[in-house]
Amino acid sequence: MASIASRILRALRGESDRADQPLARGRIAAIILAVLILASLPVVSSYIFLVVTSFANTIVFTPFIEFAVNWTVDNYVKFFQGKLSPAAGQVYSTTDIVMFIVNTLIVALGVTLVVLITSVPAGYAISRIGFRGRGALMKLLILLHAFPGVALIIAVYFIYIYMRSPLFQAFEYMASKGLLTDEVLASFDIAYSFFFVIVARASLEIPMSIWLMKGFFDKVPWEFEWAAIVDGASRFTAFRKAVLPLVKPGIAALAIFAFLAGWEDLIYVFVFLPQMTLATFIHNQLSGGSLETTYLPIVAAAATLYLLPTILFFVITQRLLLEAASGGFKG
Numbered sequence: 001m002a003s004i005a006s007r008i009l010r011a012l013r014g015e016s017d018r019a020d021q022p023l024a025r026g027r028i029a030a031i032i033l034a035v036l037i038l039a040s041l042p043v044v045s046s047y048i049f050l051v052v053t054s055f056a057n058t059i060v061f062t063p064f065i066e067f068a069v070n071w072t073v074d075n076y077v078k079f080f081q082g083k084l085s086p087a088a089g090q091v092y093s094t095t096d097i098v099m100f101i102v103n104t105l106i107v108a109l110g111v112t113l114v115v116l117i118t119s120v121p122a123g124y125a126i127s128r129i130g131f132r133g134r135g136a137l138m139k140l141l142i143l144l145h146a147f148p149g150v151a152l153i154i155a156v157y158f159i160y161i162y163m164r165s166p167l168f169q170a171f172e173y174m175a176s177k178g179l180l181t182d183e184v185l186a187s188f189d190i191a192y193s194f195f196f197v198i199v200a201r202a203s204l205e206i207p208m209s210i211w212l213m214k215g216f217f218d219k220v221p222w223e224f225e226w227a228a229i230v231d232g233a234s235r236f237t238a239f240r241k242a243v244l245p246l247v248k249p250g251i252a253a254l255a256i257f258a259f260l261a262g263w264e265d266l267i268y269v270f271v272f273l274p275q276m277t278l279a280t281f282i283h284n285q286l287s288g289g290s291l292e293t294t295y296l297p298i299v300a301a302a303a304t305l306y307l308l309p310t311i312l313f314f315v316i317t318q319r320l321l322l323e324a325a326s327g328g329f330k331g
């Protein structure tokens with residue numbers, strides 16, 4: 001072990017013999033691969049057991065699957081039918097289940113839109129404009145990104161109440177005068193909750209998103225933009241036609257991360273949104289007294305559907321994410 005460790009240290013310092021360099025590098029790569037596999041094994045196995053359970057009639061939590069397990073897709077059928085237990089009646093309707101998915105999509109797409117609208121222009125401005133306090137602003141963005149969303153939930157809740165009170169006092173006054181019906185007032189309440197959740201969740205992603213886009217814009221030579229301006233294009237036209245096409249990998253990666261952040265959010269939708277999403281639906285089934293009556297394979301089917309967009313995004317866009325991580329572009 002001592003000799004292996006010394007060889008690894010020598011290889012990292014570049015002191016190994018020329019003949020031993022390929023062997024040392026191969027051993028280092030094998031050790032790193034083994035460590036990564038061992039570190040990720042608990043997480044990967046948990047996801048595997050979750051997916052397997054969604055197609056079984058019982059909970060599967062060991063790699064040794066018993067022959068008594070019956071494989072079926074009824075868990076998915078019962079989930080969309082709103083039956084959370086084979087012996088129970090219809091707890092939710094199919095419309096309710098579809099609305100949970102639609103609500104999750106509204107939050108995810110809303111977060112994506114807000115992040116793109118704010119982060120792309122901000123990243124361009126910080127990259128191209130040398131204004132006073134630019135360095136301090138970048139440090140502030142990193143500091144803001146360091147705060148977890150859970151730590152800010154109380155302050156965000158006060159903002160939610162502070163903004164809601166005068167707005168709905170005006171709506172309630174209009175309803176008392178017969179200008180608004182109770183149904184319209186309830187719709188305004190739901191719309192406000194969606195708007196606030198989207199903006200609050202997007203605000204947690206914007207600081208790092210600005211940093212990401214700044215890195216992409218920094219890689220675009222100024223000559224591309226200057227050539228468009230010399231040809232008569234305005235600054236905005238040069239930005240739109242000469243610069244944006246070169247940072248498409250960054251914009252796409254930004255959209256992916258923002259969508260997944262909105263899709264996977266639990267804390268903010270649980271606190272501020274009266275409508276259920278897939279995250280709050282699964283949480284409700286696994287918390288409190290619901291766990292005693294819930295058929296867990298059906299919940300596993302719901303959780304698998306909830307994870308599906310994340311898995312598909314990362315499988316399909318691996319190359320794009322690698323381009324975003326390197327911060328490069330192709331001219």
